[in-house]
Amino acid sequence: MRDVSIIGFGQTPVGEHWELSLRHIAAQAVLAAMQDAGIDRADALYVGNMIASETSGQHHLGALVADFVGLRGIEAFRVEAACASGAAALRAGYLAVASGAADLVIVVGLEKMTDAIGNSITTALAEAADADYETPHGLSFVSINALLMRRYMYEFGVRHEDFAGFAITAHQNAVNNPYAMFRRPITKEEFVQARMIADPINLLDSSPVADGAAAVVLCPTDQARSFSEYPVHIRACEVGTDSLALHDRRDPLFLEAAYISVQKAYARAGVTPADIDLFELHDAFTIMAALSLEAAGFARRGEGVRLAMDGAIALNGRIPISTMGGLKGRGHPVGATGVYQVIEVAQQVTGRAGANQVPNARLGMAQNIGGSGATVITTILEA
Protein backbone atom coordinates (compact mmCIF):
# COMPACT_ATOMS: atom_id res chain seq x y z
CA MET A 1 0.00 0.00 0.00
CA ARG A 2 1.24 3.50 -0.86
CA ASP A 3 0.95 6.37 1.58
CA VAL A 4 -1.77 8.85 0.61
CA SER A 5 -1.96 12.62 1.14
CA ILE A 6 -4.51 15.39 0.71
CA ILE A 7 -3.16 18.08 -1.62
CA GLY A 8 -6.13 20.41 -1.90
CA PHE A 9 -9.63 21.02 -0.67
CA GLY A 10 -12.69 23.13 -1.34
CA GLN A 11 -15.98 23.65 0.47
CA THR A 12 -19.20 25.58 0.07
CA PRO A 13 -20.60 27.37 3.10
CA VAL A 14 -23.07 25.08 4.86
CA GLY A 15 -26.56 26.55 4.78
CA GLU A 16 -29.77 26.87 2.81
CA HIS A 17 -28.71 27.28 -0.82
CA TRP A 18 -32.06 27.81 -2.49
CA GLU A 19 -30.39 29.21 -5.60
CA LEU A 20 -28.10 26.23 -6.16
CA SER A 21 -28.98 22.75 -7.43
CA LEU A 22 -27.34 19.50 -6.40
CA ARG A 23 -24.94 19.59 -9.34
CA HIS A 24 -24.03 23.24 -8.88
CA ILE A 25 -23.21 22.87 -5.23
CA ALA A 26 -21.04 19.82 -6.03
CA ALA A 27 -19.23 21.69 -8.79
CA GLN A 28 -18.42 24.63 -6.50
CA ALA A 29 -16.63 22.40 -4.03
CA VAL A 30 -14.86 20.23 -6.62
CA LEU A 31 -13.64 23.15 -8.70
CA ALA A 32 -12.37 24.92 -5.58
CA ALA A 33 -10.50 21.78 -4.52
CA MET A 34 -9.00 21.33 -8.00
CA GLN A 35 -7.87 24.94 -8.00
CA ASP A 36 -6.38 24.55 -4.51
CA ALA A 37 -4.40 21.49 -5.67
CA GLY A 38 -3.50 23.15 -8.97
CA ILE A 39 -4.87 20.32 -11.11
CA ASP A 40 -7.03 20.25 -14.23
CA ARG A 41 -7.42 16.48 -14.46
CA ALA A 42 -8.01 13.47 -12.20
CA ASP A 43 -8.06 9.69 -12.55
CA ALA A 44 -11.22 9.16 -10.54
CA LEU A 45 -13.96 10.98 -8.66
CA TYR A 46 -15.94 9.50 -5.77
CA VAL A 47 -19.13 11.11 -4.52
CA GLY A 48 -20.31 10.62 -0.94
CA ASN A 49 -24.06 11.16 -0.76
CA MET A 50 -26.93 9.78 1.29
CA ILE A 51 -30.34 11.01 0.10
CA ALA A 52 -30.14 12.81 -3.24
CA SER A 53 -32.63 10.35 -4.72
CA GLU A 54 -35.22 11.43 -2.13
CA THR A 55 -34.40 15.15 -2.02
CA SER A 56 -33.53 15.82 -5.66
CA GLY A 57 -34.86 12.73 -7.46
CA GLN A 58 -31.32 12.06 -8.62
CA HIS A 59 -29.20 8.94 -8.50
CA HIS A 60 -26.11 8.31 -10.66
CA LEU A 61 -24.12 11.13 -9.10
CA GLY A 62 -20.62 10.02 -10.11
CA ALA A 63 -21.09 10.57 -13.82
CA LEU A 64 -23.23 13.65 -13.21
CA VAL A 65 -20.62 15.48 -11.13
CA ALA A 66 -17.66 14.33 -13.25
CA ASP A 67 -19.34 15.68 -16.37
CA PHE A 68 -20.35 18.91 -14.69
CA VAL A 69 -16.81 19.77 -13.53
CA GLY A 70 -15.21 19.09 -16.91
CA LEU A 71 -13.96 15.58 -16.18
CA ARG A 72 -16.32 13.64 -18.47
CA GLY A 73 -14.85 10.20 -19.18
CA ILE A 74 -13.09 9.45 -15.90
CA GLU A 75 -14.01 6.74 -13.39
CA ALA A 76 -16.73 8.11 -11.13
CA PHE A 77 -19.40 6.71 -8.84
CA ARG A 78 -21.31 7.35 -5.65
CA VAL A 79 -20.55 5.78 -2.26
CA GLU A 80 -23.31 5.48 0.36
CA ALA A 81 -23.17 4.71 4.06
CA ALA A 82 -25.95 6.93 5.45
CA CYS A 83 -24.45 9.91 7.34
CA ALA A 84 -21.01 8.31 6.94
CA SER A 85 -21.21 8.55 3.15
CA GLY A 86 -18.64 11.37 2.99
CA ALA A 87 -15.94 9.45 4.83
CA ALA A 88 -16.90 6.28 2.94
CA ALA A 89 -16.13 8.12 -0.30
CA LEU A 90 -12.84 9.24 1.23
CA ARG A 91 -12.07 5.61 2.08
CA ALA A 92 -12.77 4.65 -1.56
CA GLY A 93 -10.42 7.38 -2.79
CA TYR A 94 -7.78 6.44 -0.24
CA LEU A 95 -7.89 2.80 -1.35
CA ALA A 96 -7.68 3.77 -5.01
CA VAL A 97 -4.53 5.81 -4.47
CA ALA A 98 -2.98 3.46 -1.89
CA SER A 99 -3.43 0.47 -4.18
CA GLY A 100 -1.77 2.18 -7.12
CA ALA A 101 -4.94 2.01 -9.20
CA ALA A 102 -5.10 5.82 -9.39
CA ASP A 103 -2.66 8.68 -8.82
CA LEU A 104 -4.99 11.66 -8.62
CA VAL A 105 -8.41 11.23 -7.03
CA ILE A 106 -11.14 13.71 -6.14
CA VAL A 107 -13.52 12.93 -3.28
CA VAL A 108 -16.63 15.07 -2.81
CA GLY A 109 -19.22 14.84 -0.06
CA LEU A 110 -22.53 16.22 -1.27
CA GLU A 111 -26.02 16.84 0.08
CA LYS A 112 -28.90 19.10 -0.98
CA MET A 113 -31.43 18.75 1.82
CA THR A 114 -33.50 21.89 1.36
CA ASP A 115 -35.05 20.56 -1.86
CA ALA A 116 -37.13 18.18 0.29
CA ILE A 117 -40.56 19.40 1.29
CA GLY A 118 -42.17 19.09 4.74
CA ASN A 119 -41.69 15.90 6.70
CA SER A 120 -40.18 14.07 3.73
CA ILE A 121 -36.68 14.96 4.99
CA THR A 122 -37.48 13.29 8.33
CA THR A 123 -38.61 10.22 6.40
CA ALA A 124 -35.52 10.25 4.18
CA LEU A 125 -33.13 10.51 7.14
CA ALA A 126 -34.91 7.60 8.84
CA GLU A 127 -33.76 5.40 5.95
CA ALA A 128 -30.47 5.12 7.83
CA ALA A 129 -32.41 2.98 10.31
CA ASP A 130 -33.92 -0.50 9.90
CA ALA A 131 -36.75 -0.21 7.35
CA ASP A 132 -38.42 -3.46 8.46
CA TYR A 133 -38.29 -3.12 12.25
CA GLU A 134 -37.62 0.50 13.29
CA THR A 135 -39.22 2.97 10.88
CA PRO A 136 -42.56 1.11 10.35
CA HIS A 137 -43.22 1.78 14.04
CA GLY A 138 -43.04 5.52 13.52
CA LEU A 139 -39.50 6.10 14.72
CA SER A 140 -37.76 9.18 13.42
CA PHE A 141 -33.97 9.21 13.31
CA VAL A 142 -33.98 11.76 16.12
CA SER A 143 -36.07 9.45 18.30
CA ILE A 144 -33.58 6.61 17.85
CA ASN A 145 -30.88 8.87 19.25
CA ALA A 146 -33.31 9.93 21.97
CA LEU A 147 -33.67 6.30 23.06
CA LEU A 148 -29.89 6.23 23.52
CA MET A 149 -29.83 9.53 25.38
CA ARG A 150 -32.63 8.55 27.78
CA ARG A 151 -30.96 5.26 28.63
CA TYR A 152 -27.57 6.99 29.05
CA MET A 153 -29.07 9.52 31.47
CA TYR A 154 -30.71 6.68 33.40
CA GLU A 155 -27.70 4.36 33.60
CA PHE A 156 -25.11 7.00 34.44
CA GLY A 157 -27.22 9.36 36.51
CA VAL A 158 -26.76 12.47 34.39
CA ARG A 159 -29.21 15.22 33.54
CA HIS A 160 -30.14 16.63 30.16
CA GLU A 161 -28.50 19.96 30.97
CA ASP A 162 -25.18 18.14 31.53
CA PHE A 163 -24.94 17.77 27.73
CA ALA A 164 -25.14 21.55 27.18
CA GLY A 165 -21.37 21.93 26.88
CA PHE A 166 -21.31 20.01 23.60
CA ALA A 167 -23.74 22.38 21.89
CA ILE A 168 -22.31 25.53 23.48
CA THR A 169 -18.73 24.65 22.45
CA ALA A 170 -19.80 23.81 18.91
CA HIS A 171 -21.68 27.08 18.45
CA GLN A 172 -18.83 29.08 20.00
CA ASN A 173 -16.33 27.56 17.56
CA ALA A 174 -18.66 28.04 14.59
CA VAL A 175 -18.54 31.82 15.11
CA ASN A 176 -15.07 31.95 13.51
CA ASN A 177 -15.73 29.48 10.68
CA PRO A 178 -16.85 31.31 7.51
CA TYR A 179 -18.25 28.01 6.20
CA ALA A 180 -20.43 27.36 9.25
CA MET A 181 -24.23 27.66 9.25
CA PHE A 182 -24.72 29.03 12.79
CA ARG A 183 -22.11 31.68 13.46
CA ARG A 184 -23.51 32.75 16.81
CA PRO A 185 -23.06 31.50 20.36
CA ILE A 186 -25.82 29.96 22.44
CA THR A 187 -26.32 30.02 26.21
CA LYS A 188 -27.03 27.21 28.62
CA GLU A 189 -30.42 28.76 29.28
CA GLU A 190 -31.28 28.61 25.58
CA PHE A 191 -30.13 24.99 25.48
CA VAL A 192 -32.32 23.98 28.40
CA GLN A 193 -35.40 25.77 27.06
CA ALA A 194 -35.18 24.74 23.40
CA ARG A 195 -38.18 23.19 21.65
CA MET A 196 -38.52 19.42 22.12
CA ILE A 197 -38.08 17.24 19.00
CA ALA A 198 -38.07 13.73 20.47
CA ASP A 199 -37.87 13.76 24.23
CA PRO A 200 -35.20 14.16 25.72
CA ILE A 201 -33.56 15.50 22.51
CA ASN A 202 -34.42 19.13 21.86
CA LEU A 203 -33.59 21.47 19.01
CA LEU A 204 -30.23 22.49 20.46
CA ASP A 205 -29.12 18.89 21.00
CA SER A 206 -29.55 18.44 17.26
CA SER A 207 -27.52 19.35 14.22
CA PRO A 208 -29.45 21.18 11.51
CA VAL A 209 -30.65 20.07 8.09
CA ALA A 210 -28.53 21.92 5.52
CA ASP A 211 -27.04 21.98 2.03
CA GLY A 212 -23.34 21.59 1.51
CA ALA A 213 -20.53 20.10 -0.53
CA ALA A 214 -16.91 19.59 0.40
CA ALA A 215 -14.13 18.11 -1.71
CA VAL A 216 -10.55 16.95 -1.28
CA VAL A 217 -7.88 15.91 -3.78
CA LEU A 218 -5.70 12.89 -3.00
CA CYS A 219 -2.38 11.70 -4.40
CA PRO A 220 0.52 9.47 -3.32
CA THR A 221 2.41 11.07 -0.42
CA ASP A 222 5.72 10.97 -2.29
CA GLN A 223 4.24 13.27 -4.95
CA ALA A 224 2.30 15.54 -2.61
CA ARG A 225 4.94 18.29 -2.26
CA SER A 226 4.88 18.90 -6.01
CA PHE A 227 1.20 19.90 -5.74
CA SER A 228 0.87 21.60 -2.39
CA GLU A 229 2.71 23.67 0.21
CA TYR A 230 0.43 22.14 2.86
CA PRO A 231 0.04 18.44 2.11
CA VAL A 232 -1.71 16.41 4.78
CA HIS A 233 -0.80 12.77 5.26
CA ILE A 234 -3.69 10.33 5.80
CA ARG A 235 -2.18 8.16 8.50
CA ALA A 236 -5.30 6.00 8.67
CA CYS A 237 -8.85 5.78 7.30
CA GLU A 238 -10.63 2.77 8.77
CA VAL A 239 -14.19 1.44 8.80
CA GLY A 240 -16.17 -0.53 11.39
CA THR A 241 -19.77 -1.75 11.22
CA ASP A 242 -22.56 -2.82 13.57
CA SER A 243 -26.25 -3.72 13.30
CA LEU A 244 -28.50 -1.04 11.79
CA ALA A 245 -31.09 -1.34 14.54
CA LEU A 246 -30.41 -0.39 18.14
CA HIS A 247 -32.43 -3.39 19.30
CA ASP A 248 -29.97 -5.77 17.63
CA ARG A 249 -26.97 -4.49 19.60
CA ARG A 250 -25.53 -6.26 22.61
CA ASP A 251 -25.04 -2.97 24.45
CA PRO A 252 -26.74 -0.03 22.71
CA LEU A 253 -24.73 2.45 24.82
CA PHE A 254 -21.43 1.21 23.46
CA LEU A 255 -20.64 2.19 19.86
CA GLU A 256 -19.03 -1.07 18.80
CA ALA A 257 -18.45 0.07 15.21
CA ALA A 258 -16.75 3.24 16.46
CA TYR A 259 -14.55 1.17 18.74
CA ILE A 260 -13.60 -1.16 15.87
CA SER A 261 -12.81 1.64 13.43
CA VAL A 262 -10.85 3.63 16.02
CA GLN A 263 -8.79 0.62 17.12
CA LYS A 264 -7.98 -0.16 13.48
CA ALA A 265 -7.05 3.48 12.87
CA TYR A 266 -4.82 3.72 15.97
CA ALA A 267 -3.09 0.48 14.95
CA ARG A 268 -2.52 1.55 11.37
CA ALA A 269 -1.17 4.96 12.43
CA GLY A 270 0.77 3.48 15.34
CA VAL A 271 -0.67 5.97 17.83
CA THR A 272 -2.78 6.04 21.01
CA PRO A 273 -5.54 8.42 22.13
CA ALA A 274 -2.89 10.40 24.04
CA ASP A 275 -1.22 11.32 20.72
CA ILE A 276 -4.38 12.87 19.23
CA ASP A 277 -4.36 16.69 19.45
CA LEU A 278 -7.96 17.26 18.29
CA PHE A 279 -10.98 15.13 17.44
CA GLU A 280 -13.65 16.17 14.92
CA LEU A 281 -16.35 13.83 16.17
CA HIS A 282 -19.85 13.24 14.85
CA ASP A 283 -22.00 15.45 17.09
CA ALA A 284 -25.21 14.99 15.08
CA PHE A 285 -26.77 14.88 18.55
CA THR A 286 -25.11 15.70 21.87
CA ILE A 287 -25.49 12.08 23.00
CA MET A 288 -23.44 10.93 19.98
CA ALA A 289 -20.57 13.20 21.05
CA ALA A 290 -20.50 11.55 24.49
CA LEU A 291 -20.67 8.00 23.09
CA SER A 292 -18.03 8.78 20.48
CA LEU A 293 -15.57 10.11 23.07
CA GLU A 294 -16.04 6.91 25.05
CA ALA A 295 -15.65 4.55 22.09
CA ALA A 296 -12.50 6.39 20.97
CA GLY A 297 -10.86 5.96 24.35
CA PHE A 298 -11.00 9.56 25.61
CA ALA A 299 -13.39 8.74 28.45
CA ARG A 300 -14.56 5.68 30.34
CA ARG A 301 -18.03 4.27 29.80
CA GLY A 302 -20.60 6.75 31.08
CA GLU A 303 -18.05 9.54 31.48
CA GLY A 304 -17.98 11.05 27.98
CA VAL A 305 -20.50 13.68 29.01
CA ARG A 306 -18.14 14.81 31.80
CA LEU A 307 -15.73 16.15 29.17
CA ALA A 308 -18.43 18.63 28.17
CA MET A 309 -18.73 19.78 31.78
CA ASP A 310 -15.07 20.40 32.70
CA GLY A 311 -13.65 22.24 29.67
CA ALA A 312 -11.72 19.25 28.29
CA ILE A 313 -13.31 19.70 24.84
CA ALA A 314 -12.41 23.41 24.49
CA LEU A 315 -9.84 24.59 21.93
CA ASN A 316 -7.17 24.68 24.65
CA GLY A 317 -8.53 21.65 26.51
CA ARG A 318 -7.27 18.08 26.80
CA ILE A 319 -9.13 16.88 23.70
CA PRO A 320 -10.64 19.71 21.61
CA ILE A 321 -13.70 18.67 19.57
CA SER A 322 -15.96 20.43 17.04
CA THR A 323 -13.15 22.95 16.58
CA MET A 324 -14.76 24.58 13.53
CA GLY A 325 -18.32 24.20 14.81
CA GLY A 326 -18.89 20.48 14.48
CA LEU A 327 -22.08 19.09 13.01
CA LYS A 328 -24.06 21.22 15.48
CA GLY A 329 -22.60 24.62 14.59
CA ARG A 330 -21.20 24.15 11.09
CA GLY A 331 -24.31 22.22 10.02
CA HIS A 332 -24.85 18.63 8.94
CA PRO A 333 -25.47 18.15 5.21
CA VAL A 334 -25.49 14.42 5.89
CA GLY A 335 -23.53 12.87 3.02
CA ALA A 336 -21.11 15.80 2.89
CA THR A 337 -20.24 15.94 6.58
CA GLY A 338 -17.44 13.37 6.55
CA VAL A 339 -15.47 15.43 4.03
CA TYR A 340 -16.07 18.71 5.89
CA GLN A 341 -14.67 17.04 9.02
CA VAL A 342 -11.52 15.94 7.21
CA ILE A 343 -10.97 19.42 5.76
CA GLU A 344 -11.29 20.92 9.24
CA VAL A 345 -8.71 18.53 10.65
CA ALA A 346 -6.45 19.29 7.66
CA GLN A 347 -6.75 23.01 8.44
CA GLN A 348 -5.85 22.38 12.07
CA VAL A 349 -2.80 20.18 11.51
CA THR A 350 -1.37 22.58 8.93
CA GLY A 351 -1.81 25.55 11.28
CA ARG A 352 -4.45 27.17 9.04
CA ALA A 353 -7.46 27.15 11.37
CA GLY A 354 -7.30 30.89 12.06
CA ALA A 355 -8.84 32.12 15.31
CA ASN A 356 -9.80 28.53 16.21
CA GLN A 357 -6.31 27.11 15.84
CA VAL A 358 -5.60 24.37 18.38
CA PRO A 359 -2.13 25.15 19.80
CA ASN A 360 0.58 22.86 18.39
CA ALA A 361 -1.91 20.62 16.60
CA ARG A 362 0.08 17.91 14.83
CA LEU A 363 -2.14 14.84 14.75
CA GLY A 364 -5.90 15.15 14.26
CA MET A 365 -8.70 12.63 14.05
CA ALA A 366 -12.09 12.76 12.33
CA GLN A 367 -14.93 10.34 12.93
CA ASN A 368 -17.98 10.05 10.71
CA ILE A 369 -20.92 8.00 12.00
CA GLY A 370 -23.62 6.48 9.79
CA GLY A 371 -27.05 5.83 11.27
CA SER A 372 -27.16 5.35 15.02
CA GLY A 373 -23.67 3.82 14.83
CA ALA A 374 -23.93 1.10 12.16
CA THR A 375 -21.10 2.45 10.01
CA VAL A 376 -18.25 4.38 11.58
CA ILE A 377 -15.20 5.66 9.73
CA THR A 378 -12.21 7.10 11.57
CA THR A 379 -9.52 9.09 9.80
CA ILE A 380 -6.22 10.20 11.31
CA LEU A 381 -4.36 13.06 9.64
CA GLU A 382 -0.90 14.56 10.10
CA ALA A 383 0.71 17.52 8.37
Place this chain on the structure above:
Amino acid sequence: MGIPAYWRTRTQRYALVGEVCHKCGAKIFPPRDVCPECTRPASDPFTFSGRGEVYSFSTIYQPPEGFEEFAPYTVALVKLEEGPLVTAQLTDVDPAEVHIGMPVEMVTRKLREEGEDGQIIYGYKFRPLLRNTLTPRPSGQAA
Protein backbone atom coordinates in the same frame (compact mmCIF):
# COMPACT_ATOMS: atom_id res chain seq x y z
CA MET B 1 -42.81 0.21 3.40
CA GLY B 2 -44.73 -1.24 0.50
CA ILE B 3 -47.54 -3.80 0.44
CA PRO B 4 -45.28 -6.82 -0.30
CA ALA B 5 -42.94 -5.89 2.55
CA TYR B 6 -45.82 -5.54 5.01
CA TRP B 7 -47.19 -8.89 3.85
CA ARG B 8 -43.78 -10.60 4.25
CA THR B 9 -43.35 -9.41 7.83
CA ARG B 10 -46.96 -9.98 8.95
CA THR B 11 -46.27 -13.03 11.12
CA GLN B 12 -43.63 -11.38 13.25
CA ARG B 13 -45.55 -8.10 13.35
CA TYR B 14 -48.89 -9.61 14.40
CA ALA B 15 -47.63 -12.19 16.89
CA LEU B 16 -43.97 -11.51 17.77
CA VAL B 17 -42.79 -14.67 16.06
CA GLY B 18 -39.00 -14.80 16.01
CA GLU B 19 -36.52 -17.63 16.02
CA VAL B 20 -34.61 -19.81 18.42
CA CYS B 21 -31.08 -21.01 17.70
CA HIS B 22 -30.99 -24.80 18.02
CA LYS B 23 -27.24 -24.68 18.65
CA CYS B 24 -26.91 -22.13 21.46
CA GLY B 25 -30.55 -21.61 22.43
CA ALA B 26 -30.53 -17.84 21.83
CA LYS B 27 -34.00 -16.35 21.32
CA ILE B 28 -33.93 -14.05 18.31
CA PHE B 29 -36.22 -11.15 17.41
CA PRO B 30 -36.58 -9.81 14.80
CA PRO B 31 -35.91 -13.06 12.88
CA ARG B 32 -32.69 -13.00 10.86
CA ASP B 33 -31.85 -16.63 9.97
CA VAL B 34 -28.28 -16.42 11.30
CA CYS B 35 -27.85 -16.49 15.08
CA PRO B 36 -26.19 -13.24 16.19
CA GLU B 37 -24.69 -15.04 19.21
CA CYS B 38 -23.02 -18.04 17.53
CA THR B 39 -23.44 -17.13 13.80
CA ARG B 40 -24.96 -20.58 13.07
CA PRO B 41 -28.07 -20.91 10.91
CA ALA B 42 -31.17 -20.39 13.07
CA SER B 43 -34.60 -20.70 11.52
CA ASP B 44 -36.75 -22.56 14.06
CA PRO B 45 -39.76 -20.33 14.77
CA PHE B 46 -40.28 -19.12 18.32
CA THR B 47 -43.25 -17.14 19.57
CA PHE B 48 -42.39 -14.64 22.26
CA SER B 49 -44.63 -14.19 25.29
CA GLY B 50 -45.05 -10.48 24.56
CA ARG B 51 -44.10 -9.50 28.09
CA GLY B 52 -41.15 -7.30 28.91
CA GLU B 53 -40.10 -4.00 30.39
CA VAL B 54 -39.25 -0.56 29.05
CA TYR B 55 -35.49 -0.28 28.38
CA SER B 56 -35.72 3.26 27.04
CA PHE B 57 -38.37 5.54 25.55
CA SER B 58 -38.93 8.81 23.70
CA THR B 59 -41.96 10.92 22.92
CA ILE B 60 -41.88 12.13 19.32
CA TYR B 61 -43.09 15.67 18.59
CA GLN B 62 -41.77 15.87 15.01
CA PRO B 63 -43.00 12.69 13.29
CA PRO B 64 -42.03 11.15 9.95
CA GLU B 65 -44.54 11.18 7.08
CA GLY B 66 -47.60 9.05 7.71
CA PHE B 67 -47.48 9.40 11.50
CA GLU B 68 -48.51 13.06 11.79
CA GLU B 69 -52.00 12.26 13.10
CA PHE B 70 -50.56 10.35 16.08
CA ALA B 71 -48.02 12.97 17.30
CA PRO B 72 -47.03 13.29 20.01
CA TYR B 73 -46.57 9.55 20.52
CA THR B 74 -44.15 7.51 22.57
CA VAL B 75 -41.74 4.94 21.17
CA ALA B 76 -39.62 2.56 23.19
CA LEU B 77 -37.04 -0.12 23.27
CA VAL B 78 -38.71 -2.98 25.14
CA LYS B 79 -36.60 -5.68 26.77
CA LEU B 80 -38.57 -8.90 26.22
CA GLU B 81 -38.53 -11.37 29.09
CA GLU B 82 -36.84 -13.90 26.80
CA GLY B 83 -33.92 -11.51 26.22
CA PRO B 84 -34.09 -9.52 22.97
CA LEU B 85 -34.82 -5.81 22.67
CA VAL B 86 -37.67 -4.78 20.37
CA THR B 87 -38.50 -1.35 18.96
CA ALA B 88 -42.16 -0.39 19.20
CA GLN B 89 -44.68 2.26 20.17
CA LEU B 90 -46.21 2.39 23.61
CA THR B 91 -49.99 2.66 23.79
CA ASP B 92 -52.80 3.07 26.33
CA VAL B 93 -50.52 5.09 28.59
CA ASP B 94 -49.93 8.69 29.60
CA PRO B 95 -46.40 9.56 28.33
CA ALA B 96 -45.71 11.26 31.66
CA GLU B 97 -46.14 7.92 33.45
CA VAL B 98 -43.71 5.96 31.31
CA HIS B 99 -40.47 5.03 33.05
CA ILE B 100 -37.51 2.76 32.45
CA GLY B 101 -38.24 -0.65 33.98
CA MET B 102 -42.02 -0.31 33.55
CA PRO B 103 -43.58 -3.77 32.89
CA VAL B 104 -45.35 -3.87 29.52
CA GLU B 105 -47.14 -6.38 27.31
CA MET B 106 -47.65 -6.66 23.60
CA VAL B 107 -50.96 -5.76 21.97
CA THR B 108 -51.97 -5.52 18.31
CA ARG B 109 -52.85 -2.02 17.19
CA LYS B 110 -53.12 0.08 14.06
CA LEU B 111 -49.66 1.42 13.15
CA ARG B 112 -50.77 3.73 10.35
CA GLU B 113 -53.12 4.27 7.43
CA GLU B 114 -51.68 4.88 4.01
CA GLY B 115 -54.14 7.52 2.85
CA GLU B 116 -57.90 7.27 2.48
CA ASP B 117 -57.79 4.48 -0.11
CA GLY B 118 -54.57 2.83 1.06
CA GLN B 119 -53.92 -0.13 3.30
CA ILE B 120 -54.21 -0.01 7.07
CA ILE B 121 -51.12 -1.40 8.76
CA TYR B 122 -51.44 -3.34 12.01
CA GLY B 123 -48.65 -4.49 14.26
CA TYR B 124 -47.38 -4.81 17.80
CA LYS B 125 -47.38 -2.03 20.33
CA PHE B 126 -46.80 -2.36 24.05
CA ARG B 127 -49.03 -1.21 26.87
CA PRO B 128 -48.56 -1.21 30.65
CA LEU B 129 -48.97 -4.74 31.99
CA LEU B 130 -52.52 -5.30 33.26
CA ARG B 131 -51.48 -7.15 36.43
CA ASN B 132 -54.95 -7.90 37.79
CA THR B 133 -56.45 -9.45 34.71
CA LEU B 134 -53.43 -11.27 33.40
CA THR B 135 -53.46 -15.05 33.43
CA PRO B 136 -49.94 -16.43 33.33
CA ARG B 137 -49.18 -18.19 30.09
CA PRO B 138 -46.50 -20.82 29.60
CA SER B 139 -43.54 -19.17 27.91
CA GLY B 140 -43.45 -19.74 24.17
CA GLN B 141 -47.20 -19.46 23.60
CA ALA B 142 -48.73 -16.85 21.38
CA ALA B 143 -49.77 -13.62 23.06
